[in-house]
Amino acid sequence: MVVGVNCGHTRTGAGCGANGIISESEYTRKVGYALMELLKNNGAVVIDCTVDKASSQSEYLKAVAAFxxxxxxxxxxxxxxxxxxxxxxxxxxxxxxxxxxxxDALDICENISRFGFENRGVRDGSGLYVIRKTKAKAILIEVCFCDNEDDVRKFHEAGGEAVIAEAIYSGIQKKTENDHIPFDAYIGSIARRDWKERRILLPSVVVAQAIKESCWGTSELARNAKALFGIKLNGWKGKTYIKTATEQKPDGGIYQVKNTIWRAYDSWEQSVIDHNDYIATRSTDGGKTLRYAEIIGCIDYKKVCAGLQSCGYATAINYGESLIRDYIEKYHLSMFDEYSL
Ligand SMILES: [Zn+2]
Structure with a gap:
């Protein structure tokens, strides 16, 4: 696959992007170069069609199309x-x-909208020079609004350019373990089976966590490490995968930890089972007390989500609330709990 990527606009001067809460020209480069890395790491040939400087808007546009x-x-x-x-x-x-x-275009919008952005859909771009004048199948993506406070917050909370690049990448290149089964149904079936046997974590919550943490199975960890949940080593003796972690401070600020070591698996099924094992056994005092004791076997998804938050499962400050509002209730995931309580 040969993909041309244009980080929109010049850096400064003629052809420069919008200046919102964040600068368009700066963030198109963050997302574009993350996407190029991802494409290259997965075997695609990448043609960088980015133009940093031009004497006029039209010279900028011509240079992009020429690339x-x-x-x-x-x-x-x-x-x-x-x-x-x-x-x-x-x-x-x-x-x-x-x-x-x-x-692919529909999937890219859908994938990005899953981080909480409104999906404004695929529109007619015949009037846009880089769409009209390029020979290849072309798409121009407006990731979100750089001058809208909510959008910029969502962009950062989701994990920034890394996750947006992944959402775009998985829109054009989709190959996943569940292939023709919807992601939630596939993970739901594994979660229900394990719940019936071991009664650890309520299936609706498992599915919500898997969707949220892996972006419906499209994240780098989900694809390359078969890991649907970001679980760090914590005594793990199995396979590992190294990748930057995005964490949130109690005041809401986002920071990244490079070279974080994550648990890796052979399949998503193994990842779901290990996540339940982790919830069932996690202890920070040598096993005297279990960190997640209050949610193990609990059949009330609201209590389970609140418990994950209060027991410190994630650093994201609205993690528990988001599981309920953005996933379980939005996608009716409690259907996976029926008949298995
Ligand atoms: Zn633009």
Whole structure:
């Protein structure tokens, strides 16, 4: 696969991007270069169609199209961040020639919207130079609004450029363990089976955590380490995977820990079972007390989610609430609890 990636706009001067709460030109580069890395690491040939400086807007646009048309691309992807007059508009959208609803384009919007952004859909981009003048199948992605406070917060909370790059990547290259079974149904079946046997963690909560933490099985950990939950070593003797961790401070600030070591598995099923093992056995005092005692076997998803939060499962400050609101209730995941209580 040969993919042309354009980090939208020049850095400064003519052709420069919008200046919102974050700078468009800066963040198109963060997302674009993360996407290029991901594509290269997975065997794609990447053509960088980014132009840092131009004497005019039209010279900038021509230079981008020239880069793209120099090669036989399978995809031309231009990354942007949106802005609106009153700074109130929000959400993700994508533009294609004549608004063609390529499945990949629909999936990219859907994947990004799963971080809480409104999905504004795939729109007609025939009027956009880099869509109209490029020969390859082309998409221009407006990740979210760089001048909207909620959107910028969601972008950072989700994990920033790394997770957006993954959401875009998995839209154009989808190969996962569950192939033709919906992700929630697949994980739900494993969670229910284990619940019936061992009564550790309520299935709706397992599925919500798996969706949230792995972005529906598309995250780097889910793909490369078969790990649906970000569980660090904590005494683990099995396979491992090294990747940067995104953590949140109690005041809401986000920070990253490079070279974090994560548990890795042979399959998603093993990951779900190990996550339940972890909940059932995690102790920080040599086994005298179990960290998650209050939620083991509990059949009330609200109590379980609140318990995960209060027992310190995640550093994200709204982790428990988000499991309930953004996943269990939104996607009716308590259906996985029926008949198995
Ligand atoms: Zn733009």
């Amino acid at each position: 793209a048309n120099n090669e036989e691309l399978d995809w031309f992807i231009s990354i942007h961040f949106n802005a609106s007059a009153g700074h109130l508009a929000n959400g993700v959208e994508a533009y294609t020639y004549k608004g063609r609803k390529y499945q």
